[in-house]
Amino acid sequence: MMNRRQLLGAGATVVGAAAWTKTSAMGLPDAPIMESASTQSPLVPTSGPDYQPVVTLNGWTLPHKMNNGVKEFHLVAEPVEREMADGMTAYLWGYNGQSPGPTIEAVEGDRVRIFVTNKLPEHTTIHWHGMILPCGMDGVAGLTQPAIPAGKTFVYEFDLVKSGTFMYHPHGDEMVQMAMGMMGFFVIHPKDPQFMRVDRDFVFLLNAYDIDPGSYLPRVMEMTDFNMWCWNSRIFPDIDPLVVSRNDRVRVRVGNLTMTNHPIHMHGYDFEVTCTDGGWVKPEARWPEVSIDIPVGAMRAYEFNAVHEGDWAIHCHKSHHTMNAMGHDVPTFIGAEKSRVTSMIRRLQPDYMPMGTRGMADMAEMSMPLPDNTIPMMTGWGQFGAIEMGGMFSVVKVREGIASDDYSDPGDYEHPPGTVAYEWTGDLPAASSTTGAKTQAPAKPAPEPAAGHGGHD
Template sequence: MMNRRQLLGASAGGAALVSTAAWAKTSNMGLPEAALMDGPSTQAPKAPDTGVPYNPVVTLNGWTLPFRMNNGVKEFHLVAEPVERELAEGMTAYLWGYNGQSIGPTIEAIEGDRVRIYVTNKLPEHTSVHWHGLILPSGMDGVGGLSHPGIPPGKTFVYEFDLVKSGTFMYHPHADEMVQMAMGMMGFFIVHPKDPSFMPVDRDFLIMLNAFDIDPGSYVPKVMTMTDFNLWTWNSRIFPDIDPLVVSKNDRVRVRVGNLTMTNHPIHMHGYDFEVTCTDGGWVRPEARWPEVSIDIPVGAMRAYEFDAVHLGDWAIHCHKSHHTMNAMGHDVPTFIGADKSALTHKIRLVQPEYMPMGTNGMAEMAEMAMPIPDNTVPMMAGWGPHGPLEMGGMFSVVKVREGISAGDYSDPGWYENPPGTEAWEWTGALPEHAKAESPDTQLNPANSIVSDRG
């Protein structure tokens, strides 16, 4: 269960006296409480109780940062600090993040709001926060050494600006960026439209694509890795421990996907086609939207898509790069398909009787066997469904569309039971003769009269 310590209410009389400059130093007496999260499950959204109404977003395996009102300004408190994040059951990573977690909490506000964000640095080196995609004064942009000095360890700086446009944005350091982002420092910044009738949806999900290189048995990411990551994550979680996207039939659903890894990710959702309605540059006009079943998310970008949940079922959603739906992958493992390992197995079992040869017929058996693995790591393929092992990992989850899910209910409804006649079944009868390509143009080797089967 998650444990979020809510912000204390504050009246205008308790307001902090701060400069609007990003490098303004503050006293801890005037700071909003730094809300924390120490659990990995999805926090149900909390609808606003004041101001313009909006439908709050749902950060998978994450949460939204509370705020306090101070003379008409929304005040938030981010704490950059070392954190321990459970990537999956049985595996914890020692990361850097915000307010007890990686990814950091989602910031939600409304177009036209003025926000004041206190950033306290509890890291061993200086940091900054760049507000990715937001339009704001140059001195608030968060590029250390360019926009303002880096925030030293133990100090608190203030960022203050007006939210001049709605959309989906991100935040991350722009100081020692390679190290700090590789350690998990990133989060979402959602600005809702000031007009509640503009682009309304019933369910609004957030997925941040990030990645780590952590050797089995170790805890700290290798920050110098450029491309060969072995853990591909959503919101710093890996399947089978990424929560499902729970939806009620006929809901209008938005999925916002941001990418702060070092490669692109083609996100594919089964069972539906959808419309791309937003990028981190802004909303896509109706006449410019396009239909997809997969949307490629470039590095440093965000794409949002929407669909009407009319098809009941359990529908996979995942990155379509196959190795991104695997866990703890070893890049030096040879391919054994077709190899005869019987003699080798006999010799190894003389010294290691429990040795199991694997890989000669493919890798599916790895998902079925509970093999011993090193401490603090996870199997390469994992997860069980109603019909057996799912053989997935990494960037994978399930969109669960059901009848009668109450608004605000995101609890897992369990596995979908396919109605009779709608599930593939084994055929035991006679098979029709399969068609063959008779044309010489389709023959692989006409001289030997070998033709290609269409099956």
């Protein structure tokens, strides 16, 4: 497995905080390479139809060049090192220096030409998942094209006939190559700049790996027992927040290339499902949700109006998918008396700490010795203490007055006085302690516009 320095070579140059380099050969368009694992600023269009560019969570958008009216892109399939979180790196396969690869953005009606250079140790292809195109451009090795041999460059060229959210991934040795992280987003914006326009547009892929603590390579043959549940090959607490300004119209596009479905739940809002991998959902057919299940191999997009300020959790609602590497064979010790066995173990291992007798929350607050290249099962800290999460978890941060081009973390939310849950230190109210007592419901405040139903309908 080659590292990034070997792959880039001694002549690579790093440009600014984005940390990407350009390579070119024999007239091919540049192939930018991203080394940073942080969310990059959106790539604002400078020509052609206007559109609101997407923001790839912990990722970036691939630049293109125009050649006689055709948008040209250059993807390089190669081994990469992906920082999954601070203190943990995975040796994956990806595109242009990262896994997932860069997001490709274009406009409905564009003709695109995509050069794919294969720097993997085996052949590959690219399938343009969900897109309408000529059969010979569909990217299925052996069926629609010969596989791209190691060291060779192939060209895909087709017209973008519909707008929406799509994905790309190999269709050659797919079991290994997708398990190694080869995937990316392809966003086609509507030709009409005002159709389905939003103020902020986020995209991320759901992916999963089985990486033993202390190791770097995923187990590519694993089918069910994963221990790294990721968004764009990142795990909490190092998944960047989704930062929006109050009253923004926000779209979140989520694609699933794992082996199981994921119910994505967002706190503080209800939202409308406005797009699937099959296309836009007509207004009369949209439905309200607070959780949306993303099937395997599918994409869902939802929208809401950011009217409620705060730090709102967003996560997969399968509880084991908000944990990091862990032992799946650990017995349940809740209620067990472990003081005697603890005393015996400490004679051999003085630092031994018993866990599990009262649940596992203690793990989030302890600084336990860990193997190299892994992070705790539960981790992350907020202004009120341990967050006790991992894996597929992040935060939607809604603030007043965020600039339209600002996606930086605004820090902790300053709660207005009287709006944080607190400890009750007095006696219970008499009515609450009396059997059969009736309590009067508080008067209902005037309803606010439902998220996803105001301002843009």
